[in-house]
Amino acid sequence: MSNVFPIGSFASLKTPFYHYDLPLLSQTLSAIHTAIAPHHNFQVHYAIKANANPVILQTIARSGLGADCVSGGEIEAALYAGFPAEKIVFAGVGKADWEIELALRAGIACFNVESLPELEVINACALAMGRVANVAFRVNPNVDAHTHAKITTGLNENKFGIAMEDLLPAIRRAAEMQGVRYVGMHFHIGSQILELDVFDRLSERINQLQDELEAAGIHTSSINVGGGLGIDYAEPDAHPIPAFADYFGRFAHHLRLRAGQQLHFELGRSVVAQCGTLISRALYVKHGHTKDFLIIDAGFTELIRPAMYGSSHAIQNLTAAVGSAEAVYDVVGPICESSDVFGKDVTLAEAHRGDLIALRSAGAYGEVMASTYNCRRLPQSHFTFADK
Numbered sequence: 001m002s003n004v005f006p007i008g009s010f011a012s013l014k015t016p017f018y019h020y021d022l023p024l025l026s027q028t029l030s031a032i033h034t035a036i037a038p039h040h041n042f043q044v045h046y047a048i049k050a051n052a053n054p055v056i057l058q059t060i061a062r063s064g065l066g067a068d069c070v071s072g073g074e075i076e077a078a079l080y081a082g083f084p085a086e087k088i089v090f091a092g093v094g095k096a097d098w099e100i101e102l103a104l105r106a107g108i109a110c111f112n113v114e115s116l117p118e119l120e121v122i123n124a125c126a127l128a129m130g131r132v133a134n135v136a137f138r139v140n141p142n143v144d145a146h147t148h149a150k151i152t153t154g155l156n157e158n159k160f161g162i163a164m165e166d167l168l169p170a171i172r173r174a175a176e177m178q179g180v181r182y183v184g185m186h187f188h189i190g191s192q193i194l195e196l197d198v199f200d201r202l203s204e205r206i207n208q209l210q211d212e213l214e215a216a217g218i219h220t221s222s223i224n225v226g227g228g229l230g231i232d233y234a235e236p237d238a239h240p241i242p243a244f245a246d247y248f249g250r251f252a253h254h255l256r257l258r259a260g261q262q263l264h265f266e267l268g269r270s271v272v273a274q275c276g277t278l279i280s281r282a283l284y285v286k287h288g289h290t291k292d293f294l295i296i297d298a299g300f301t302e303l304i305r306p307a308m309y310g311s312s313h314a315i316q317n318l319t320a321a322v323g324s325a326e327a328v329y330d331v332v333g334p335i336c337e338s339s340d341v342f343g344k345d346v347t348l349a350e351a352h353r354g355d356l357i358a359l360r361s362a363g364a365y366g367e368v369m370a371s372t373y374n375c376r377r378l379p380q381s382h383f384t385f386a387d388k
């Protein structure tokens, strides 16, 4: 495997830490802008929850993307990083009153509303503040994302959004309110989606809904299809940048946008996953009776995806010379939980105490989910700024 890391500069750093390849992030952002350039009505909002590191946020804001937030704290982080309020959308099933007020005060573009009780509260807050909130309804299109059960969100029985048959009554209810303005429909069917025809199904479902709304005389100015584009966890060096042109092309081909309609996207993982790596050190190699364990100084406190979703990250020994002997390990962390396992029967260059061990594709849902469980310290972050 090629080693793209500035390991010389890692020698003095306290592990575990996150390393971000900012040139790769910039190339990824350029690829997104190139892919949407032919579609003048497409707008991409970066889903802050994937990675809220300030340097990452500022880089993304500067490139011109909008932001997708799921909490008041994320709205504050987005504004602080330089995302303009008029490019911020706000989703989430449990928006607290203070978060709604914060969003109204900032003047965000749109609330993605997930229930009728929430609509009532947004209306009341807006009226009290003398504002009108743009609202889009999050609809469950009942499209199977063919991804992990814990990250499937578009099926009917789900805490997110409202059922398709409840959309028309919700829009009618909104029309009776003075504090909200219906602007559109919002969808988000899951994450780490690699079978792109799932998005064809979603587009077809949206077409049906649009026909029904039009027949009822309702004008919709914006459609938001959420995020979910997956990345290659197995071979990050082969596919450092996701196939954005294919992804956006699916919607361009299958979704019948009406004149003047805006199509919004909320991409998280596909923007930041590949530019981030969790760097740890080998603490011990423990020879068991049936297998060998490589115990590293990173655990699920730094990267929880394997423990939480059963997902895997490519693991590399950065210290070993190219072509050195390989060995098979269960790669585990130091946390006192059996779920603190990064990979079973992983083949990598034979490891010794002190070797730098990289967990690749960790830029999304990595650092941002870090915890202090076991009284551990939160990981630091380091950056490659210029091209290597």
Ligand SMILES: *Cc1c(COP(=O)(O)O)cnc(C)c1O
Binding pocket: 047, 049, 050, 068, 070, 091, 188, 190, 191, 192, 226, 227, 228, 229, 266, 267, 268, 269, 270, 364
């Ligand atoms: C998490 C989330 C996203 C981003 O999903 P990715 O799979 O990281 O692209 C977008 N929209 C909403 C509403 C989300 O909850």
